[in-house]
């Protein structure tokens with residue numbers, strides 16, 4: 268090719284360029300194909316992942332540590348701790364369900380208005396007209412139930428494996444709060460379809476608040492402290508003396524913003540503490556009675 | 562009335578009841594699984610206790626072991642691929658569930674049409690069931706608060722250093738039993754009663770008994786003091802004249818303290834007896850501080866009070882044990 272012989276210092280004419288084009292495209296295409304055969308060498312891949320994907324111990328470790336989402340994990344774990352038989356995978360499943368709920372929940376929010384006029388119709392709209400709307404609502408509903416089940420079973424396994432013992436006492440307490448938040452999340456969501464089921468469940472639930480000692484107008488020492496149906500703790504929960512528009516709005520804010528935020532913070536603490544307390548508690552070597560210290 | 566299998570099917574197949582039906586299988590399974598792991602470890606422990614030489618060299622788990630194996634595995638891929646698998650399985654379960662069963666939607670909310678029965682979601686039915694036996698401030702406020710505090714107190718009152726991070730029954734009998742009683746025998750059983758037994762009017766319907774919205778139940782529950790005929794006649798003699806009209810109330814309030822104290826003492830003695838049964842547990846319990854011991858007793862006595870009250874109500878139809886003008890238990 269003419270320009271190659273002469274080096275790049277000679278200006279080529281457009282006509283010459285066009286003549287050489289066929290050859291250039293062929294060579295460049297071949298180069299491109301070779302490059303695509305090793306996607307991990309591409310600039311694009313490297314800019315995203317930063318480390319090679321291979322079985323080098325160093326790279327395996329870095330693939331966990333250098334990734335925002337994976338670095339909640341340690342680089343290495345006790346070989347027996349990866350067994351389903353020990354953790355039953357339930358903490359992770361609970362967290363996964365939470366993510367599913369956030370995802371489906373945000374999608375539902377695109378269609379839902381927390382008002383007495385619209386709420387129930389929005390659900391009907393979701394069920395009958397929105398593409399995959401019914402599936403979306405079903406998934407959100409059943410994932411919520413599954414999460415409650417998973418939290419309880421996770422607590423059960425943590426107890427049965429003695430994982431709340433030193434140094435994990437505090438993380439157990441964080442867990443208890445997470446369980447309460449999970450139940451509250453589920454409960455506040457119950458009202459949102461604004462149907463009979465949610466209305467009466469929340470009525471029954473919040474009626475108990477009337478009887479709060481000191482703070483409820485029917486609770487012990489409540490009336491003596493000046494509690495009435497219009498200023499007690501139930502009024503604060505419902506934004507009124509009956510379950511109505513304000514209660515719907517409050518449930519919505521708690522359900523979609525406040526509790527998810529609080530729960531996320533506590534989950535962050537929970538995972539942080541799992542790591543700081545030395546990772547998963549076991550399966551640790553069994554101890555004998557004669558070896559019990561303290 | 563009885564033998565109405567359709568009624569039972571209606572209850573079981575109510576979409577919102579599916580979770581507790583599933584729990585009916587899952588909880589026994591995981592209980593079995595926990596015990597399966599526990600007893601495997603316990604056999605190993607017994608073996609090591611019997612053979613000190615082996616105890617020195619053994620790797621001390623029931624899992625396969627080879628001294629040449631790495632003790633730790635890379636998270637990626639050995640843990641992450643399992644997490645991915647778990648996520649996929651859960652997604653499939655959720656998808657199948659969401660495709661086959663629709664989330665319930667009733668009529669629009671209407672304050673003038675009462676739902677009968679008006680039930681909380683299944684996970685709160687334990688508390689709603691408790692409303693049948695206790696005043697609302699106890700069932701709805703005190704009990705949940707005590708459950709939360711009690712759960713959080715567990716790591717701080719359990720002074721047993723054994724069984725930390727491995728399943729064992731023999732080294733933690735008391736802890737295991739306490740949790741099984743509290744979580745399964747009380748909490749989940751109450752949830753199940755609330756789900757499967759309570760029908761219209763939150764009345765008691767045996768499984769396969771037809772729900773009848775028109776059923777009327779005669780309230781035959783009586784207070785313990787009524788059964789024993791406490792009416793204050795004897796106390797009015799020693800009261801100042803101005804208080805005499807209130808004699809019956811005062812007598813009841815004072816008298817009610819007696820059964821409460823008797824229960825407390827009996828329960829405490831029972832717990833004490835359990836605590837002292839083995840040499841190892843004597844050692845553990847003697848190391849606990851006063852605050853630990855007192856907290857443990859208070860929570861255990863309170864927890865056991867729930868089934869006792871329920872038993873008294875369901876079998877002897879006793880409403881209140883201790884009645885005062887401010888609160889009744």
Ligand code: HEM
Pocket residue numbers: 354356357358359360361362365418421422425430431435438439440441442443444445446449534537541546547548549
């Ligand atoms: C939203 C709820 C919760 C989430 C997302 C969550 C998540 C997790 C995860 C991912 C782990 C790692 C080990 C595993 O998968 O088992 C874990 C461990 C732990 N969780 Fe939770 N958890 C929750 C609720 C609870 C509850 C209710 C308790 C107890 C009352 C609890 C107590 C603990 C403790 C003590 C550990 C450390 C266990 C060990 O080291 O073996 N968590 N949690």
